[in-house]
Amino acid sequence: STLETLKVAGYQDKSSAGADLTHHMTCNMGECPPENRHLLGNDVLMTISEWGVSEKAFAVKVSEWQPDFKIANSVPHITVAIGPTGKPKDSNQINMWFPLKDSIMVEGKFLEVRA
Numbered sequence: 001s002t003l004e005t006l007k008v009a010g011y012q013d014k015s016s017a018g019a020d021l022t023h024h025m026t027c028n029m030g031e032c033p034p035e036n037r038h039l040l041g042n043d044v045l046m047t048i049s050e051w052g053v054s055e056k057a058f059a060v061k062v063s064e065w066q067p068d069f070k071i072a073n074s075v076p077h078i079t080v081a082i083g084p085t086g087k088p089k090d091s092n093q094i095n096m097w098f099p100l101k102d103s104i105m106v107e108g109k110f111l112e113v114r115a
Contacts, residue, residue, distance in 0.1 A: 012081060025062055025108070028072035032112040036069045039110040044069075048104040052077070052094035056086030059094055063103070069110070078106075 025046065032040065049063035062076040079091040 025076060025078050026073055027069065033070055036110070039067065039069055040112060042067070042110050044108050044110050046106050046108060048078070048100065048106060050097045050099050051080075052091075052097040054083075054086075054090065054094045054096065056083045056090035057081070057088070057094060058083075059091040060104075061097055 027036065045066045046062045047064040048060045050061040052059050052061060057079060058081040059077040059079045062078060065071075065076070073092070075092070075094070075097075077091055077094070079088045082088060082090065
């Protein structure tokens with residue numbers, strides 16, 4: 001699999017603190033915008049349509065989400081793995097994206113996480 005190949009190349013699917021990387025898609029940094037607050041706690045269905053990779057990160061692109069909500073990230077994605085010198089935020093710099101043969105649907109929960 002692609003993830004197994006990346007692991008051989010030194011990529012890891014956990015943060016330096018040991019947390020799984022695939023647990024979120026960032027909508028915006030800071031407080032949840034007022035126009036999205038009504039979605040807090042609700043299920044969200046997302047369509048994964050592409051995968052992307054750089055020297056520092058591997059991610060999957062989210063092409064659609066239901067219900068619709070505002071997102072600040074120019075390329076909505078879920079970080080899957082990071083390279084030996086990478087950080088999860090490096091997935092924001094991926095500029096090589098490749099289409100999946102078939103889209104994948106994933107379900108998540110719309111939450112506000114405060115650091």
